[in-house]
Amino acid sequence: MTAPLRVALLGCGTVGSAVLRLLDEQADDLAARIGRPVEVAGVAVRRPDRHPEVPAHLLTTDAQALVTRDDVDLVVEVIGGIEPARTLMLAAFAAGKSVVSANKALLADDGVALHAAAAEAGVDLYYEAAVAGAIPMLRPLRESLAGDQLRRVVGIVNGTTNYILSRMAETGAGFAEALAEATDLGYAEADPTADVDGFDAAAKAAILASLAFHTAVTASDVYREGISAVTALDVARAAEIGCTVKLLAICERVANGAGDSVAVRVHPAMIPTTHPLAAVGGSFNAVFVEAEAAGELMFYGRGAGGEPTASAVLGDLVAVARNRVAGVAGPGITTYAELPARPIAETPTRYHVSLDVADKPGVLATVAQEFARQGVSIATVRQDGHGDAATLVIVTHSAPDAALSATITALREMPAVRGVTSVLRVEGLS
Amino acid sequence: MTAPLRVALLGCGTVGSAVLRLLDEQADDLAARIGRPVEVAGVAVRRPDRHPEVPAHLLTTDAQALVTRDDVDLVVEVIGGIEPARTLMLAAFAAGKSVVSANKALLADDGVALHAAAAEAGVDLYYEAAVAGAIPMLRPLRESLAGDQLRRVVGIVNGTTNYILSRMAETGAGFAEALAEATDLGYAEADPTADVDGFDAAAKAAILASLAFHTAVTASDVYREGISAVTALDVARAAEIGCTVKLLAICERVANGAGDSVAVRVHPAMIPTTHPLAAVGGSFNAVFVEAEAAGELMFYGRGAGGEPTASAVLGDLVAVARNRVAGVAGPGITTYAELPARPIAETPTRYHVSLDVADKPGVLATVAQEFARQGVSIATVRQDGHGDAATLVIVTHSAPDAALSATITALREMPAVRGVTSVLRVEGLS
Numbered sequence: 001m002t003a004p005l006r007v008a009l010l011g012c013g014t015v016g017s018a019v020l021r022l023l024d025e026q027a028d029d030l031a032a033r034i035g036r037p038v039e040v041a042g043v044a045v046r047r048p049d050r051h052p053e054v055p056a057h058l059l060t061t062d063a064q065a066l067v068t069r070d071d072v073d074l075v076v077e078v079i080g081g082i083e084p085a086r087t088l089m090l091a092a093f094a095a096g097k098s099v100v101s102a103n104k105a106l107l108a109d110d111g112v113a114l115h116a117a118a119a120e121a122g123v124d125l126y127y128e129a130a131v132a133g134a135i136p137m138l139r140p141l142r143e144s145l146a147g148d149q150l151r152r153v154v155g156i157v158n159g160t161t162n163y164i165l166s167r168m169a170e171t172g173a174g175f176a177e178a179l180a181e182a183t184d185l186g187y188a189e190a191d192p193t194a195d196v197d198g199f200d201a202a203a204k205a206a207i208l209a210s211l212a213f214h215t216a217v218t219a220s221d222v223y224r225e226g227i228s229a230v231t232a233l234d235v236a237r238a239a240e241i242g243c244t245v246k247l248l249a250i251c252e253r254v255a256n257g258a259g260d261s262v263a264v265r266v267h268p269a270m271i272p273t274t275h276p277l278a279a280v281g282g283s284f285n286a287v288f289v290e291a292e293a294a295g296e297l298m299f300y301g302r303g304a305g306g307e308p309t310a311s312a313v314l315g316d317l318v319a320v321a322r323n324r325v326a327g328v329a330g331p332g333i334t335t336y337a338e339l340p341a342r343p344i345a346e347t348p349t350r351y352h353v354s355l356d357v358a359d360k361p362g363v364l365a366t367v368a369q370e371f372a373r374q375g376v377s378i379a380t381v382r383q384d385g386h387g388d389a390a391t392l393v394i395v396t397h398s399a400p401d402a403a404l405s406a407t408i409t410a411l412r413e414m415p416a417v418r419g420v421t422s423v424l425r426v427e428g429l430s
Numbered sequence: 431m432t433a434p435l436r437v438a439l440l441g442c443g444t445v446g447s448a449v450l451r452l453l454d455e456q457a458d459d460l461a462a463r464i465g466r467p468v469e470v471a472g473v474a475v476r477r478p479d480r481h482p483e484v485p486a487h488l489l490t491t492d493a494q495a496l497v498t499r500d501d502v503d504l505v506v507e508v509i510g511g512i513e514p515a516r517t518l519m520l521a522a523f524a525a526g527k528s529v530v531s532a533n534k535a536l537l538a539d540d541g542v543a544l545h546a547a548a549a550e551a552g553v554d555l556y557y558e559a560a561v562a563g564a565i566p567m568l569r570p571l572r573e574s575l576a577g578d579q580l581r582r583v584v585g586i587v588n589g590t591t592n593y594i595l596s597r598m599a600e601t602g603a604g605f606a607e608a609l610a611e612a613t614d615l616g617y618a619e620a621d622p623t624a625d626v627d628g629f630d631a632a633a634k635a636a637i638l639a640s641l642a643f644h645t646a647v648t649a650s651d652v653y654r655e656g657i658s659a660v661t662a663l664d665v666a667r668a669a670e671i672g673c674t675v676k677l678l679a680i681c682e683r684v685a686n687g688a689g690d691s692v693a694v695r696v697h698p699a700m701i702p703t704t705h706p707l708a709a710v711g712g713s714f715n716a717v718f719v720e721a722e723a724a725g726e727l728m729f730y731g732r733g734a735g736g737e738p739t740a741s742a743v744l745g746d747l748v749a750v751a752r753n754r755v756a757g758v759a760g761p762g763i764t765t766y767a768e769l770p771a772r773p774i775a776e777t778p779t780r781y782h783v784s785l786d787v788a789d790k791p792g793v794l795a796t797v798a799q800e801f802a803r804q805g806v807s808i809a810t811v812r813q814d815g816h817g818d819a820a821t822l823v824i825v826t827h828s829a830p831d832a833a834l835s836a837t838i839t840a841l842r843e844m845p846a847v848r849g850v851t852s853v854l855r856v857e858g859l860s
Contacts, residue, residue, distance in 0.1 A: 018723070022578075026577070033576055134725060134727065135727060136574030139566075143748070146745050147456070147743070147748045214462070214463070276730065293564070293744070295737070295738050297565060297731035298728070299727075311575070311578040314576075315574040315575055318576035318577045319576065322761045326759075326761075331749075331752045336462040336463075
């Protein structure tokens, strides 16, 4: 067998150490699949003393020197964050080395420039692990569906929030209580902001949208609402209309007069329990795709964790290694479509609204009139009287999000409305 | 833009005509994604007069001449069947042209030789459409999971049988009645043998197993049972134990003393309604994958139909076209593992058995003794007495299939057993 391909590993946390272990355990298989053995050239970490499991001669704190070393062929970046990951990646490309990354934040911020740098150097940049962990999702979007037109990509791409919302549905708990449980069990980090406020999902949405619509989409183009405002009542109301609450990353191609645009948003929403995404519980992830010719597709699996993420990293590593052996680079991304980003205000959505109102004649008419005045058409109303009060549960048809939120604002100020008790968008209803 | 890539289309039935239409409708997008426009060079059909939708100058009956023409760059084969598809494919490779195929029968029979011919010619052979229609499944197995060890691949890969079994479950109908309905609605062909007897699923199982286990598996290695013997009682019994009946294509890596082997089988089985595959209804397909590092994954979507299949064909076409533009060939398949095929007799399975017995003391003991004598351990027994008779419903633990079928044979001959009324394998129970 020919000389080994040598890999520089940047970062050795949960994912990095799983990558190291699998590279060792599966060495024979990887060599047979690639056509050359794979060997670890070095592991860059901040504190070498914290990695007794790694042979000392492999450890280094000088990541920059490691990625440009002549005896390194491929780079695996699992540090995360923007810097120093970005600088290291660019240094690797400049030195002619392909990079496999799991870095959603960096790719969502700067994917186009990084791809351009890789293409200029004639090397590969793959990052299957950055979105939906072990689920093969980016390669299908980049390659398998490259002959189709995508309409929508809707994903449950954050396991922490999915666990919290699943527990709220199962136990009736409020957000704070479910978050505390998730933290205790290690499903939520000590600072859960990135997950709970939707930053993690927004980065993944930007990556999915870029690939799905051949358009440069960054995290700043993504409308984002987290789950901290989701109440036990929202979850109960969802169940009453045959729905469940999920934090969704939604990437849509929206047709309008002047030409299509791309709307990308992350927010909690009610979806029907019959929707394939509704059954995705706990820390699992899934991505639902609607394409013109292929129709509906779904991809399901583990979205996080050392081993599942390492599986995706190693799949990419085999791909870039095969390309290296063949002396080629794989196809990059295309952003030729350059579709404009559609602001949330102009994006069509549907709302569920629960109101406490006075139970007297004419209230429903007054409320309905307000929806009509804002151009919002009502799909269903349920009125439950109790004493002198009543609850109105309204699900709207699709309307520009701004019209819906203006309606809610107006409702809050109506004398007949005692309180707006639950407002949540609804997705996937026919 | 540079000169177009020219495509020869072999066959113009449901899939072929959808491919033609999409090539036309999406010409601009395909050109942008590939870097060169794609043009149809010719369409080979048996009866040109039956294709008024195809421009006359493109039609030809001489497929052999078409695939070797100098002005053809890529070949799309959607004729199906072994010959003349095989000869045409080899001719295309010899002439230096990559091939995209939807031909499961041919790939299941002769995939290794065809890949070898493609590799020798330095061209590509892709066939995503051959298994599970629009669902990106083969590329994830070949590439995304190339760094992982697969344990099992379990698929619902035949829409006709899944429709029939779904209807049996919904309506309580027997097989013949549900088949007649499927035929009326166009979900089953006039001669439904290939679907109903599991030949179609077995070909797909062979392809999945080959890719999953890096081992040459052909359709003749696949144990095959169709669904024509599934009764309304089987379906009812399944529901009683919280299961549903599906025709499964199961590809497993089985560990044993002498080394691992690969067991590939297609048969109806009861699976728990909580299993992700249980919810796959009607004509949908899904493939469930268990990998060492990735854990559980599922891929879901439309398994047949002109447009969904054409989506998969065009995805492959973009891939081989990009390779052609780059002057490279993608990675082929590897069969280095050469795992032996494990016969069904030695493959561990679990059975559900329903027996009509005399309701008298000692019968359960006698029956249980027979299981024990064959080395089969019982997981659960339910006994329902009615008058002087009783029904025994038994679910076994896992045992070699031969021991289970020997047990059934022995039970049929026991005086205390009035009848063995339902026998079906069980999968996915914990």
